[in-house]
Amino acid sequence: MELTYEEGLALLRAYNQGDFHRKHAYIVSDVMGWFAREMGYGEEEDFWRLVGLLRDLDFEEYPEEHCIKSQEIMRDRGLDERLIRATASHGYGSTVDIAPEHTMEKVLFATDELTGLIGAAALMRPSRSVEDLEVKSVKKKFKDKKFAAGCSRDIILQGAEMLGWDLDTLMEKTIQAMRASEHAD
Template sequence: MKTELTREKALELLREFNKESFHLEHALTVEGIMRYYAEQLGYKDEVDFWGLVGLLHDVDYEMYPDEHCVKAQSILADANAGEDLIHAVCSHGYGICVDIKPEHEMEKVLFTVDELSGLAGAAAKMRPSKSVMDMEVKSLKKKFKDKKFAAGCSRDVINQGAEMLGYDMNKVFEMTIDAMRSCEESVRNELEELNY
């Protein structure tokens, strides 16, 4: 999988279209989660690519929420992103705002963890520690079942993604919490460096 974008360029692009710290934090978190999953699932030579897909997955969302995953295609093409990156980024909107189906395992992971990381992040902010470091699967499951909690995070999409991957929900919750633990500190540090 080849793409012409470096991480530095990808971050510049992300910041050009995203000014809210919340969106930057989400992008950096999903980048870290994707890198973790790549390592765990045996895609060690594609870790950077998986990370770029995570970093840029919502590049158009803040400025063009009504054209999410549609506008991203031209934004990324104008930045010389490869077709593989564009397809991967936009496939997480499958059945929601585009008909680009997640094909590769990485695309199915992104489809699943995008919404789940939002739910887990919201749950972490409610904890005394404000962290996923001491979060357990059972506490995230409880939040998942409470439809009123982080109502914007689609449980249907998370379920659909887990099904695509052939994972049971416990595995998805556990891996995603571990993935978020792996990058929580670096995300916080990078946001500070970027003055967010």
């Protein structure tokens, strides 16, 4: 079954009560939409956004079964296997062995953790915004393992490698995507 964005929002809200997880879902969704347009997948933008929105569907209620329980939840609703696979693939190497294959899955894998790190770095700025955030500031925070310690540097690096990009390129593109999202709010 195809899912509209509005139906995806309702599903997200059913399993995520906290503002933190919801806000991060909205940011990753917007970032995925930006990448879809920028990388020539504009006709799939809605799907990319939906994948970004639902990738952590199970995390708040089932953190020990992250990327596993979400597959069950979605299958029970008869959702598209492409959506189920894509959302689960971002847990590759930590909770599932579903390797990101499609460009969209690789972008999700690379940017999910990075959006958290960039968001945390932006909050440290006087502007509290990504608008004036530069790659060099993010790289400095990236090197500080205690800063945003929950954001896996290894996953970010692995994601950049999957895409064939260096870390600076991934950071620059993700900052641009988050700026576009910030303007849309």
